[in-house]
Amino acid sequence: MAIVANQTRFGTYGRPVLAWVVALIFFFPIFWLVFTSFKTDADAVKPEHLLFFTPTLDNYLNMTENYDYWRFATNSVITSVFATVFALAVGIPCAYAMAFNPSRATKDVLMWMLSTKMLPAAAVLYPMTFITKSIGLFDTHFMVIVVLMLINLPIVIWMLFTYFKEIPKEIIEAGQMDGVNTWGEIKEILIPLAWGGIASTALLCFIFCWNEAYWTVRLTTTEAATLSKLIEGNRAPEGLFFGRLSAVSAAAVGPIVVLGWFCQKQLVQGLTFGAVK
Amino acid sequence: MSNRSLPRLLQTPAVILLLIWMLVPLSLTLYFSFIRYVLNNLRRPEWTTPSFSNWRGFGNYEFVLNSKDFLFAIQNSLLIVGSILFCTVIFGVLIAVLINKSFPGQGIVRVLLISPFFVMPAVNAVLWINMILDPVLGLQGLAVNGINDMIAGLRSTPVLGAFFSLWPEFEPISFRATQTSAYAVIIMVTWQWTPFAVLIFMTSLQSEDQQQKEAAILDGAGAWSQFRFLTLPHLGRPIAIVVMIQAIFHLSLYAEIEIVSRGNGNKNLPYLIGEFANNNIGAASATGIFAVILANIVAIFLLRMIGKTLME
Numbered sequence: 130m131a132i133v134a135n136q137t138r139f140g141t142y143g144r145p146v147l148a149w150v151v152a153l154i155f156f157f158p159i160f161w162l163v164f165t166s167f168k169t170d171a172d173a174v175k176p177e178h179l180l181f182f183t184p185t186l187d188n189y190l191n192m193t194e195n196y197d198y199w200r201f202a203t204n205s206v207i208t209s210v211f212a213t214v215f216a217l218a219v220g221i222p223c224a225y226a227m228a229f230n231p232s233r234a235t236k237d238v239l240m241w242m243l244s245t246k247m248l249p250a251a252a253v254l255y256p257m258t259f260i261t262k263s264i265g266l267f268d269t270h271f272m273v274i275v276v277l278m279l280i281n282l283p284i285v286i287w288m289l290f291t292y293f294k295e296i297p298k299e300i301i302e303a304g305q306m307d308g309v310n311t312w313g314e315i316k317e318i319l320i321p322l323a324w325g326g327i328a329s330t331a332l333l334c335f336i337f338c339w340n341e342a343y344w345t346v347r348l349t350t351t352e353a354a355t356l357s358k359l360i361e362g363n364r365a366p367e368g369l370f371f372g373r374l375s376a377v378s379a380a381a382v383g384p385i386v387v388l389g390w391f392c393q394k395q396l397v398q399g400l401t402f403g404a405v406k
Numbered sequence: 407m408s409n410r411s412l413p414r415l416l417q418t419p420a421v422i423l424l425l426i427w428m429l430v431p432l433s434l435t436l437y438f439s440f441i442r443y444v445l446n447n448l449r450r451p452e453w454t455t456p457s458f459s460n461w462r463g464f465g466n467y468e469f470v471l472n473s474k475d476f477l478f479a480i481q482n483s484l485l486i487v488g489s490i491l492f493c494t495v496i497f498g499v500l501i502a503v504l505i506n507k508s509f510p511g512q513g514i515v516r517v518l519l520i521s522p523f524f525v526m527p528a529v530n531a532v533l534w535i536n537m538i539l540d541p542v543l544g545l546q547g548l549a550v551n552g553i554n555d556m557i558a559g560l561r562s563t564p565v566l567g568a569f570f571s572l573w574p575e576f577e578p579i580s581f582r583a584t585q586t587s588a589y590a591v592i593i594m595v596t597w598q599w600t601p602f603a604v605l606i607f608m609t610s611l612q613s614e615d616q617q618q619k620e621a622a623i624l625d626g627a628g629a630w631s632q633f634r635f636l637t638l639p640h641l642g643r644p645i646a647i648v649v650m651i652q653a654i655f656h657l658s659l660y661a662e663i664e665i666v667s668r669g670n671g672n673k674n675l676p677y678l679i680g681e682f683a684n685n686n687i688g689a690a691s692a693t694g695i696f697a698v699i700l701a702n703i704v705a706i707f708l709l710r711m712i713g714k715t716l717m718e
Contacts, residue, residue: 145509151501152518158597159521161545162533174543176551219423222416230413238421240709245428247705249658251676252694253431255438255683260431279427286420311412340526342661343676357661360528364665371537378529389524390517396602397609400651404712405606405644 159386166375173371188376195370196377201359205381207270208345208355209338212277213331216285219278221327224289225315229301239290242283243402250280250343261348270353273345277338285334288399292326293319329395332388339385356381432698439466439691446685456687466692475678476693483674483700486588486595487656491649493596498603498648499641503633505604506611523601531665534594541578550578584671591662591672599655603648610644611637643711650708657701675700 165173167184192198227235257276258267266272296319304318320327342357349358360378363370389396397405442453442460453460470476505515522530541547553576560570581590614637622632660676663669669677675697682690 144504144507145511148505148509148515149511151504152515155597155601156518156521158533158538159525161537162529165537176548179548219420223420226413226416232414236713238417240713242420242424243712244705244709245424247654247701247708248428248432249676249694249697249701251658251660251679252697253435254676254679254694255687255690256431256434258683259434279423282420282424311416336524340524342527343658346528346661357526357528360526360532361661361665364528364532371543374532375537378532382525382529385526386521386524389520393516393520393605396520396523397606400602401606401644401647402712404647405610 159382162375162382163379165371166379168372168375170370170372173375188373189380191373192377192380195373196359196363198359198377198380201354201356202380204270204273204353205339205355205357208273208277208353209335211270211274212281212338213334215274215278216282216334217327217331220282220285220289220330221320222315224286224293225319227286227290228293228296229298239287242286246280246283254347257344257348267348268350268352268354272348273353273355276344276348277341280341280344281334281337284337284399284402285330287402288330288333288395289323289326291398292323292330296322329392330399332392333395333399336385336389336392435691435694437691438687439695440464441688442466443687443691444685445687462688466688467695470682470689470692470696473689475673475681476696479673479675479678482588482672483657486591486659486674487653489592490595490599490656491652493592494600494603494652495645495648497596497600498607499638499645501600501604502607502611503637506608519604520601522598523605525598527598527661528665530594530598531591531662534597535581535590535666539579539581539590539593541580546581547578550576582667582670584667587663587667587670587672590666591659594662594666595656595659599652602652606644606648607641610641614640647708647711650704650711653704654701654708657697657704 166188167186168178168182169185169187172178172182188195227239261267261272300322301314301318304314309317339355340357341355342361345355345357346361349355360381363374363377438456440462441456441458442450442462442465443456444450444453447453501519505512505519525533536544538545541550557570557573557575561567563570579586581587619632619636622636627635657674658676659674660680663672663674663677666672669681673681675693679690679693679697682693
């Protein structure tokens with residue numbers, strides 16, 4: 130084993146230093162966003178205040194006044210939470226059936242579900258607007274929730290399926306012996322056993338919903354507009370409002386970046402559909 | 407028998423929902439792509455409601471193929487997707503190999519590196535185009551000014567002055583301009599998706615055969631040949647998957663393009679569809695069908711690959 134341990138000078142000093150430099154470069158834009166958010170709008174564009182300035186919380190305190198932040202944030206929370214809950218409600222029974230009672234078609238059904246994820250959203254842009262407007266659901270929370278749920282459903286089912294598959298079939302069958310019905314199996318055996326997997330699936334689904342930027346922008350105007358819509362609406366201030374824009378952007382991504390730190394591992398599985406292990 | 411059939415029935419809600427989600431809008435797109443359908447036309451008001459009597463056959467497709475924006479959008483889509491893929495894979499492999507061995511603070515380095523991936527696309531674009539790439543007020547503008555000032559200062563030094571007076575004044579690049587806005591998009595998306603590549607390559611590297619590596623070292627293989635003949639082949643499959651998944655995501659880039667230049671000089675297919683959809687729904691739908699075909703070409707390869715590992 131001693132041979133494998135990297136004993137070169139690069140291994141001891143160069144690697145950590147270089148790794149830290151790369152990591153800091155990648156993190157820098159996020160740092161800079163948060164850093165700028167503590168400057169006043171005037172300071173944010175003055176080169177002499179690039180690094181040294183009197184920090185202020187005004188940009189955060191005035192988010193409601195400047196951008197009506199909390200209304201958009203509430204919409205983001207409502208739509209993401211409900212979309213995640215519904216996706217799980219539909220996805221858990223489906224993944225349960227596929228993992229424990231697979232048929233010959235299961236594999237094809239799974240592949241087909243994935244293929245719906247690969248359909249470019251823009252291709253159905255107008256039909257979706259047309260449909261939602263003609264049934265009176267344009268710019269409603271309900272429609273955003275339904276769309277967010279549907280675009281994430283394949284990933285949710287896929288992830289749950291891979292988690293469920295790892296549970297020994299015998300445990301579920303033992304439940305059947307004891308006369309537990311299907312719902313009981315799901316509720317009392319499967320969900321407690323796969324709790325970790327379900328939680329990380331939910332977390333990832335929530336993150337994807339929160340960051341979604343096509344349908345949430347295209348299918349809303351004011352009522353159900355989410356944070357993506359808010360930021361996109363204030364896209365190009367040409368230097369006028371760097372401070373306040375940074376604050377509202379930081380507030381829009383902060384919670385999700387932190388949540389993301391907790392599910393890096395699941396991210397690989399969720400995004401590669403289990404193809405990379 | 408009922409023992410099996412109820413559990414199987416549990417799939418149906420998901421299947422039906424996805425079936426509706428896939429078929430209904432897409433068949434409408436297909437239908438609209440074959441009729442004359444515009445939102446505003448004073449002379450031909452009958453074209454403003456979809457109807458089979460406005461049948462146009464492949465006329466919309468012909469119209470789209472002949473518009474110069476279409477060819478540009480295809481080229482630009484490929485330029486953007488190709489560049490992003492190239493950069494993310496190269497950076498991804500290098501960084502994954504770099505941080506795969508344990509060192510002090512590896513956990514924190516991972517957390518810092520993965521963070522950009524969770525930034526919502528709208529914020530990503532706003533942050534880069536305003537705070538970083540802006541030619542006057544962003545860090546880019548300030549950096550270029552700083553360099554110019556420094557050179558100006560050096561010109562008056564005794565010996566080196568002659569050398570530095572040969573240097574030109576640097577011009578900051580305006581990334582909102584028509585020729586450069588695609589590069590802004592490439593930069594910001596590469597920043598966001600390199601972490602994704604790193605994460606996947608790292609996951610894959612952890613399953614690399616260590617004994618094989620030890621044997622190679624005993625045989626006197628250097629770091630480069632280990633990388634070239636062991637690590638890189640091992641990463642072949644994950645690279646293919648990263649390429650395909652990203653291709654599917656980036657073919658439908660939208661928010662970044664909208665925010666950087668509102669499509670000025672930098673359109674891709676989704677953006678072109680959005681523009682057509684302001685009035686000419688027929689053309690938007692025909693373009694949509696082209697986008698579906700393009701995405702399908704990639705998707706077929708990806709699905710085949712995933713399918714192989716599915717039931718293991």
